[in-house]
Amino acid sequence: xxxxxxxxxxxxxxxxxxxxxxxxxxxxxxxxxxxxxxxxxxxxxxxxxxxxxxxxxxxxxxxxxxxxxxxxxxxxxxxxxxxxxxxxxxxxxxxxxxxxxxxxxxxxxxxxxxxxxxxxxxxxxxxxxxxxxxxxxxxxxxxx
Numbered sequence: 001x002x003x004x005x006x007x008x009x010x011x012x013x014x015x016x017x018x019x020x021x022x023x024x025x026x027x028x029x030x031x032x033x034x035x036x037x038x039x040x041x042x043x044x045x046x047x048x049x050x051x052x053x054x055x056x057x058x059x060x061x062x063x064x065x066x067x068x069x070x071x072x073x074x075x076x077x078x079x080x081x082x083x084x085x086x087x088x089x090x091x092x093x094x095x096x097x098x099x100x101x102x103x104x105x106x107x108x109x110x111x112x113x114x115x116x117x118x119x120x121x122x123x124x125x126x127x128x129x130x131x132x133x134x135x136x137x138x139x140x141x142x143x144x
Contacts, residue, residue: 009132010046018143021050022135037139069122
């Protein structure tokens, strides 16, 4: 099984507002950059969409290390998703889970992969995270 690093970041100007996501897929020395955007979206939606789009680009089951500066995305993947599903898409506080449509899409595109999510501090000089941030912001600015 191929070992892939998926770096991702999201941006929203206004939150909600025009937003963008940037993703880097790395397999050994091969690097692929992806990006896109949407109008009237949130930062969390773009953070998650970047991960989804990166996973969709993989053509076979892989071991995927998702590296993100979004605690929301990393904690949901590593800790919360199982209970959200078990509790009929309700949080521990019994409120509806936000972005259910995107989380359900994530579950669909992630099911064939072995996934581990890792948090990195944003804007801290991590080269791939910084590049994803630029890709995401450029997409958001393009839509402004």
